[in-house]
Amino acid sequence: MPIEVFRPKKDDVLKCVARFDDLNATDKGLPDQAVEGCYRTFRNVIGFQQPEGEESFSPIGDDAKPIISHMKPGFGMAYVSARPGQGVMMHTHDTNETFVVMEGTWMFEWEGDAGDDHVILVEQDVVSFPPGMQRRFECISARDGKDEGMILGVIGGDTPSAEFSPESIERLRAEGAWPEAAE
Secondary structure (H helix, E strand, O other), X not given: OOOOOOOOOHHHHHOOOOOHHHOEXXXXXXXXHHOOOOOOEEEEEEOOOOOOOOOOEOOOOOOOOOOXXXXXXXXXXXXXXXXXXXXXXXXXXXXXXXXXXXXOEEEEEEEEEOEEEEEEEOOOOEEEEOOOOOEEEEEEEOOOOOOOEEEEEEEXXXXXXXXXXXXXHHHHHHOOOOOHHHO
């Protein structure tokens, strides 16, 4: 069956453009962003609507609304920037999560069959995690002359869900950062 072709107005196409300088940025929105070692900034491009469920979170949180918000593309895309030593706590998703290192050097860690393991990636490297795998990331170093590294994250689904590992939830509770609504 052929793909139906249409010819949009320019204004309709411009609604599909997200200029980096116009992206909504937030350093809040997820419980671990208030905890040392997890400070980071999200810039939501497209997707990432809040899923349902008391202990489920949007991978971006609700504080950074996507610039391209009028369509359901079947995936979410956002930039994540962080200073060296900062990242995210161990968590999992119900869909695929893929990262492209844009600037700096990043560690991607996962819980494997023989314990925690990791890989170090540099600019233009890619890692793709399947659903249900506990994982985390951390900026190791920024590009020369910069304070932060940056990755581009792409997650499948229109309302992907993220859940923190039991150990992460325990640490969030100890830090007073776990939301009472998730209890």
